[in-house]
Amino acid sequence: MEKKRYERPAIIKHMGGLAxxxxxxxxxxxxxxxxxxxxxxxxxxxxxPVFIFSExxxxxxxxxxxxxxxxxxxxxxxxxxxxxxxxxxVCGLFHDEGCWAEVVSEHEYDMALSNGVxxxxxxxxGPYKPEWSLVRAMKDxxxxxxxxxxxxxxxxxIARRNGGPAKAGLRINLDAGIHPCWDRFGFNLENGExxxxxxxxxxxxxxNLNGLHAHIGTFILDPSAYRAQAMKLASLAIxxxxxxxxxxxxxxxxxxxxxxxxxxxxxxxGEDSNxxxxxxxxxxxxxxxxxxxxxxxxxxxxxxxxxxxxxxxGYLCASVVANKRLANGTRAVIIxxxxxxxxxxxxxxxxxxxVEEKNGMVExxxxxxxxxxxxxxxxxxLRLPSVYPGDLLVLxxxxxxxxxxxxxxxxxxxxxxxxxxxxxxxxxxxxESVEYMKKMESVPSWIKRNGGAAK
Amino acid sequence: xxxxxxxxxxxxxNGFLFDTETGFTYxxxxxxxxxxxxLIKGDGPQEIAGRLAEIYDVPAETALNDSTLFIxxxxxxxxxxxxxxxxxAGHE
Ligand SMILES: Cc1ncc(COP(=O)(O)O)c(C=O)c1O
Numbered sequence: 230m231e232k233k234r235y236e237r238p239a240i241i242k243h244m245g246g247l248a249x250x251x252x253x254x255x256x257x258x259x260x261x262x263x264x265x266x267x268x269x270x271x272x273x274x275x276x277x278p279v280f281i282f283s284e285x286x287x288x289x290x291x292x293x294x295x296x297x298x299x300x301x302x303x304x305x306x307x308x309x310x311x312x313x314x315x316x317x318x319v320c321g322l323f324h325d326e327g328c329w330a331e332v333v334s335e336h337e338y339d340m341a342l343s344n345g346v347x348x349x350x351x352x353x354x355g356p357y358k359p360e361w362s363l364v365r366a367m368k369d370x371x372x373x374x375x376x377x378x379x380x381x382x383x384x385x386x387i388a389r390r391n392g393g394p395a396k397a398g399l400r401i402n403l404d405a406g407i408h409p410c411w412d413r414f415g416f417n418l419e420n421g422e423x424x425x426x427x428x429x430x431x432x433x434x435x436x437n438l439n440g441l442h443a444h445i446g447t448f449i450l451d452p453s454a455y456r457a458q459a460m461k462l463a464s465l466a467i468x469x470x471x472x473x474x475x476x477x478x479x480x481x482x483x484x485x486x487x488x489x490x491x492x493x494x495x496x497x498x499g500e501d502s503n504x505x506x507x508x509x510x511x512x513x514x515x516x517x518x519x520x521x522x523x524x525x526x527x528x529x530x531x532x533x534x535x536x537x538x539x540x541x542x543g544y545l546c547a548s549v550v551a552n553k554r555l556a557n558g559t560r561a562v563i564i565x566x567x568x569x570x571x572x573x574x575x576x577x578x579x580x581x582x583x584v585e586e587k588n589g590m591v592e593x594x595x596x597x598x599x600x601x602x603x604x605x606x607x608x609x610x611l612r613l614p615s616v617y618p619g620d621l622l623v624l625x626x627x628x629x630x631x632x633x634x635x636x637x638x639x640x641x642x643x644x645x646x647x648x649x650x651x652x653x654x655x656x657x658x659x660x661e662s663v664e665y666m667k668k669m670e671s672v673p674s675w676i677k678r679n680g681g682a683a684k
Numbered sequence: 685x686x687x688x689x690x691x692x693x694x695x696x697x698n699g700f701l702f703d704t705e706t707g708f709t710y711x712x713x714x715x716x717x718x719x720x721x722x723l724i725k726g727d728g729p730q731e732i733a734g735r736l737a738e739i740y741d742v743p744a745e746t747a748l749n750d751s752t753l754f755i756x757x758x759x760x761x762x763x764x765x766x767x768x769x770x771x772x773a774g775h776e
Contacts, residue, residue, distance in 0.1 A: 235740035238716035238754040240701070242761070243709045554757060590713035 236589035237615035260544075260582035260623040264648045268546050268584045271646055272621060276660060278547040278566035280632060280645040284322060286542035288650075291326045294538060297507045301514035304529040308352045310484050311337040313535030313629050314543075318647050318657040320344050323538070331533040335362035338371075352481070352533065354400065354442065356414060363387055367395050374398040374442040374481070376415055381426065381436070388435045398440030398479065399426055403461050405445045405454040415443065418461055424468065431473045438475040440531075441466055444483025447536065448492065448576075452504050456512040458482055463520030466528060481531035482513060488540030490626050491578045493609075506537060536629040543628020545571055546584070549620040550599060560594045562616060567598025567605045569638040571624065572631050574598075574607045584621035587614035600639045632658075637666055689765045690724045703763065710763075715740065719751050723764060729755060 261268060264283050272279060291307065298305040308331035309323035315337060321344060324330070330341035333355035341351050348369020356376045358366070363380075364387055366373050375381050375397050388395035400415030401423045416423040430438045441462050445454060459482060466477035486509050491499035517530060547566035555561050568574050581596065591612040598605040607624070616622070635642050641661035648654055672678065692705035699717040701710040712720060715736060722732045733748035740747070758764040 232741040233714075233739055235736075235742035236713055236715055237750050238713065238719050240710050240712045240716050240720075240754075240758070240761075240763075243711070554753070554760075558757070558760060590711070590716075 234588075236587075237617075239590050239592050239615060241590065241592055258582060259584060259586040260625070261584055261586070263544055263623075264652065266648050266652055266654055268623060269621060271654060272546055272548070274654070275644040275646050275656060277621070278545055278564075278570060278643045280627070280643065281544040281546060282316075282319060282628060282645065282647045282657070283542045283544075284647055284649050287319065287322045287539065288326060290538045290542060291323060291328065294506050294510075294532075294534060295326070297510040298514065298530065298532065301510050302517060302530050304527060306479075306529055306531045308481075308531060308533050309538075310533045310535035311340060312633055313484075314539050314632055315340055316632055316645060316657055317344055318655075319539065335359055335365075338362060338366065352442075352531070354444075354533075360387075367391070370396075372396075372398060372440060372479070374400045374415075374440065375426075376400050378426070378429075381430065381433075385433045385435050394435055394437055396437045396439045397430075398442050398481065399423060399430075399438060401441055401443045401462065401465065403443055403445070403458060405457040405461075407446065407449060407451060407454045409446065411444070411446055418465060423465060427469045427473055427475070431475070438469065438473070439477065440479035440481060440528075441469075441477055442479075442481035442483065442531075444533065445485055447485050448487045449485045450487055450503060452508045452512045455482060455485075455509055456516050459513045459516035460520060463517055463522065463528075467521055470526075476526070477528055479531050480517065480528045481533065484533045484535045484537075486534055486537035488536045488626055488629060490540055490573075492576055493578055495578075540626040540629040543626060543631070545624040545627045545631070547622055547624065549616045549618050549622065551618055552616070555595070560592050561597055562594055562613065563597045563599060564607060564622060565599050566607070566624075566643070567600040567602075567640065568607065569600060569605075569636040569640065570598070570631070570643060571607060571627060572634040572636070573627060573629070578608060578611070579624040579627060581608060581611060581613065582623045582625070583614065583616060584623055587616065589614045602639075637661060641666065687726070687765075689763075693720070693724060693763065695720055695724065701763075706762075715750075716754065719754055720758070720763075723755070723758075723768065 263281055264285055271281060306329060308329040309320055310331045312333055324344060324346055329350040329352060330346045331352040332338045332341055338351060348371045351371040353366045353371045353373045363384060367387055384395060384397055401418050402412045402415045403418035404410050416426045427438055430436050443458055443462060445458050462480050466480060469475050470477060486506060487503045489500045489503055545566055547564040550563040550565055553561040591614050594611055594613040596608040598607050632645060644656055644660040645658035646654060647657045692703060694702040694704060699712040701712060719732055729751055733751045736742060736747040737744040755764060759766055
């Protein structure tokens, strides 16, 4: 007789007065494959945990976004936000799709150059740009967005030394009707500081103000904030052109569109409720088109979209290490990837899919990482079928910010893999080793390495 | 052992459990239901695990581990008397 499929015994108490919201179908599906490639095969080759990126999804995302904006506004430029994910293979795909590079440090600038991006297709942002990096960026013709008065004076001094005019944009902060209202970067619009900075540039007589830039925040779920932002930047551009005669060629609205992930405080899943990029494209384009620019002087709309383009293209596959019952009866599962690897766990409720189909009863579960730290919680609560040590789980979407903000802490950073359009699988970053990490250190000669032996 | 506790557990074929002593209701999955049914019948952990391994596609050792843990858990939530043998004796 054929034996029945086994499932770990489980019992769930019904909550008082409520209809039973537990039971069989909780929409927990399995994820045996990514882009038709078996996840367990990838783990066998590259180990666990492992980040997996999909070239197909990256290209689909950027083409979709370019289409959304391109259909509504005639002059659009995307610049890939390096900090969101600066793995060369990932940047390479965005550049191949026509994106410029948006960088916020001299290191990211180096990365862009080494990815073949010429300086004049780099947007250089950020509150700290060392003098030499400004010199280089000005020589290269990069688009520098000035963050504060001291930087403006630095740029003017460099230009004078070079004996020629320079061009630069201004980073603006403004009230787009959302909270928090970021006011620490750039010059404030509402209190007149931004216009004053433009006047100051005019008086200096050596810098040509050619662009306005603002990044109002990240994971902004309300498209109307961008309407406010675009309208305010457009009005400022028109005022500057009129009063000072500068030609504002670019209006750069930064990044900040949400991905299809779900924030901890969000009620419904991001996949269902986060506005699509079309909603943002619509309000931004119409704000710029109706702002009063003459058609022949319509500025180029620059987008530094990060998260929304890469998040859904990244997966993390991790292994179950153990099951536990907490003292209060809650079921806990420990996996081999912690918050040092999956930094976005602090913000997101990632989807968790068993690689192998589990059609058993689901139970409220907390997922812990392997670190010996109380904060190492990957999902404080989700409904998961029973799993065993060695079972694989896929966490998604994890493509944004994790492979830049990850920490080597207790455990090393894992391998990163890309699945190509034709199903090729290639490692794009090796897993780190103790050897790699310790290469940076040295022990002074006066420190004896006696391994704990008594004196 | 206090077998009276079991008299207040009404367990249906589809895994719905009504505890008449407390008024609480529960859902058990198939293996959970089998284990509780066997406990109510008066079986011990070794027999229970043996039967699981017979019916389901599971190694005997896993079946014993899982049922031991499960019976422990039933005790913590006061569905099973504290003095119910949970199988650890069998290991000693
Ligand atoms: C200046 C700037 N541009 C673009 C981005 C990318 O933002 P997001 O990933 O939210 O699209 C950031 C992120 O902090 C930023 O600071």
